[in-house]
Amino acid sequence: MTIKLSSQHKKMSFSLQKLKNGFKRQGPIVWCVLDGYGLGKDDPNVNPIIAAKPTHLNSLIDTAKEQHLFKAIRAHGAAVGLPYESDMGNSEVGHNAMGCGQIYHQGTMLVDESFSSGKMFETDNWKKVVGECGKHNKTLHMFGLLSDGNIHSHMHQIFQLIDGAVKSSVKKIRVHVLLDGRDVPPESGLVYINRIEEKLASLSASGVDGKIASGGGRMYCVMDRYNSDWSIVRRGWNMMVHGHVEAADISGFYPGYFKTATEAIEKCRQLHPDKKDQYNLPFVIVGEDGKPIGKMEDGDVCINWNFRGDRAVQISRAFDEPNSTFTFFDRGVIPKVKYAGLLEYDTEVHIPNTYLVPPPEIHNTLSEYTCANGITAYAVAETHKYGHVTYFWNGNKSGYVNQSMELYECVDSLPNSETESHPEMKAVEVTDKILAALQSKKFQFLRMNYANPDMVGHTGNFDSCVRAVQCIDKQVARLAAEIEKQKGVLIITADHGNVEDKTQKGDKTSHTTADVLFTITDYSYNGEYTLVADGVKPDGEPEGPGLTNIAATVLNLFGFEAPESYRKSLIKFK
Ligand SMILES: O=C(O)[C@@H](CO)OP(=O)(O)O
Numbered sequence: 208m209t210i211k212l213s214s215q216h217k218k219m220s221f222s223l224q225k226l227k228n229g230f231k232r233q234g235p236i237v238w239c240v241l242d243g244y245g246l247g248k249d250d251p252n253v254n255p256i257i258a259a260k261p262t263h264l265n266s267l268i269d270t271a272k273e274q275h276l277f278k279a280i281r282a283h284g285a286a287v288g289l290p291y292e293s294d295m296g297n298s299e300v301g302h303n304a305m306g307c308g309q310i311y312h313q314g315t316m317l318v319d320e321s322f323s324s325g326k327m328f329e330t331d332n333w334k335k336v337v338g339e340c341g342k343h344n345k346t347l348h349m350f351g352l353l354s355d356g357n358i359h360s361h362m363h364q365i366f367q368l369i370d371g372a373v374k375s376s377v378k379k380i381r382v383h384v385l386l387d388g389r390d391v392p393p394e395s396g397l398v399y400i401n402r403i404e405e406k407l408a409s410l411s412a413s414g415v416d417g418k419i420a421s422g423g424g425r426m427y428c429v430m431d432r433y434n435s436d437w438s439i440v441r442r443g444w445n446m447m448v449h450g451h452v453e454a455a456d457i458s459g460f461y462p463g464y465f466k467t468a469t470e471a472i473e474k475c476r477q478l479h480p481d482k483k484d485q486y487n488l489p490f491v492i493v494g495e496d497g498k499p500i501g502k503m504e505d506g507d508v509c510i511n512w513n514f515r516g517d518r519a520v521q522i523s524r525a526f527d528e529p530n531s532t533f534t535f536f537d538r539g540v541i542p543k544v545k546y547a548g549l550l551e552y553d554t555e556v557h558i559p560n561t562y563l564v565p566p567p568e569i570h571n572t573l574s575e576y577t578c579a580n581g582i583t584a585y586a587v588a589e590t591h592k593y594g595h596v597t598y599f600w601n602g603n604k605s606g607y608v609n610q611s612m613e614l615y616e617c618v619d620s621l622p623n624s625e626t627e628s629h630p631e632m633k634a635v636e637v638t639d640k641i642l643a644a645l646q647s648k649k650f651q652f653l654r655m656n657y658a659n660p661d662m663v664g665h666t667g668n669f670d671s672c673v674r675a676v677q678c679i680d681k682q683v684a685r686l687a688a689e690i691e692k693q694k695g696v697l698i699i700t701a702d703h704g705n706v707e708d709k710t711q712k713g714d715k716t717s718h719t720t721a722d723v724l725f726t727i728t729d730y731s732y733n734g735e736y737t738l739v740a741d742g743v744k745p746d747g748e749p750e751g752p753g754l755t756n757i758a759a760t761v762l763n764l765f766g767f768e769a770p771e772s773y774r775k776s777l778i779k780f781k
Pocket residue numbers: 242243296297298299358359389390518661
């Protein structure tokens with residue numbers, strides 16, 4: 208697929224032209240994202256959505272289909288700025304795409320480009336960080352998600368970093384591995400461990416001592432997001448920086464300190480067969496003398512190889528910030544380590560201080576246009592997805608676009624570990640919040656995210672997935688009833704697939720490449736428009752439709768022409 212890219216640097220004026228035909232919807236417009244709700248097979252044995260029989264959602268979809276206000280749209284691969292058609296969608300690229308109406312080369316693509324051209328290895332930051340490490344014979348530490356899921360990280364990029372470090376004369380590398388099991392099969396960790404161990408062993412031919420120094424599951428060590436649970440970051444910090452496993456994670460059966468990563472993972476699986484890679488207990492590798500082989504020392508360097516920001520921000524703060532602002536846990540004696548992220552993770556508050564590849568510069572977001580054109584906006588989600596409808600939505604910037612025009616609200620999530628047993632999560636409370644916002648009549652444009660289909664989808668548990676879908680079905684009915692009362696518009700879509708493709712065995716935990724639904728329920732619909740017909744591409748575009756076409760569609764519903772730089776609206780006026 209050839210994709211015309213948005214200019215990365217062009218800034219536009221934000222005032223919009225009114226539609227020439229005078230069309231405009233008066234009521235509130237609500238954009239509801241069902242996170243991870245893809246269009247799957249019509250088979251209740253593999254698709255929890257079919258098994259759940261979501262009657263309210265189905266009836267909204269059926270009506271939209273009759274009115275030609277329903278489409279299946281693309282949410283993966285090139286349509287959201289990812290390098291390969293085999294790349295499943297994810298929340299970052301999906302919410303970026305929905306929130307900016309344009310296709311940008313996403314982080315992983317920018318990393319691939321700057322690694323393969325060799326550009327990154329010539330940058331001042333690379334020389335300052337890794338070059339100096341080689342020159343002064345210090346240890347290079349590297350950590351991140353050990354995976355080729357291409358959502359937070361990719362193995363081939365990790366290997367390219369290692370090769371680059373060897374070329375820059377680094378002689379000692381210590382790797383801290385976070386097991387995935389969420390973007391790749393749930394118990395595939397040892398496959399990736401073997402691959403990286405082989406790679407590290409091959410370095411000895413060049414006189415480089417490379418070893419795994421510590422590790423643990425991504426959802427239990429390091430990769431928290433949106434300040435949901437700082438103990439996850441603390442556990443990871445202690446194992447990676449201090450070579451220390453916390454007492455609560457140690458038992459007679461699982462001593463926490465091991466000779467090899469494989470031994471640690473196998474022990475953990477015996478102890479907790481239900482936990483799988485994502486929740487693997489932390490482990491630290493020790494040498495013959497029983498001492499950790501990869502504690503961080505003054506003068507060492509540490510690279511975070513994850514390119515995606517949400518789960519990289521908190522650990523970056525732990526490395527970068529002084530005690531005066533970092534109050535989340537006691538970091539102990541902090542070694543003077545030079546830290547670099549693969550990308551800049553938050554482009555508004557600039558986290559981390561040092562990064563290796565410039566991130567996508569997402570300009571001209573929908574929020575900038577709505578704020579500039581007098582449209583008041585509201586956003587809500589529970590903690591696990593709060594940043595998705597704010598930070599990702601606004602192009603990886605964490606603050607408000609215009610606080611006098613917007614309100615963002617967050618409902619506290621339950622801990623991750625309770626998602627499987629409480630698949631209802633906080634959907635009721637999120638709905639309560641948006642209903643209150645609607646009833647306040649303060650907002651014209653309201654967006655929200657139901658976390659359940661995605662978060663429960665990641666547990667792989669089929670029955671929990673069915674309950675998750677049934678729960679959001681009820682909540683969507685509550686939401687729709689209020690929007691109907693206010694003669695507003697309800698848009699339902701999803702950022703990528705996940706929940707629609709599961710097994711009874713529970714061994715499918717990842718996102719998918721499925722298309723997602725796009726449905727408009729317009730409670731003052733009078734046949735004035737439809738969506739572009741099936742098989743027809745949005746105006747003059749070579750491909751599509753996809754998530755990036757929604758923003759222009761929404762601006763049309765507000766009575767505006769979409770800006771030139773946006774992917775085309777899906778609306779056809781009669
Ligand atoms: O949990 C996450 O970090 C990702 C999967 O790695 O899911 P999502 O993109 O839906 O946030």
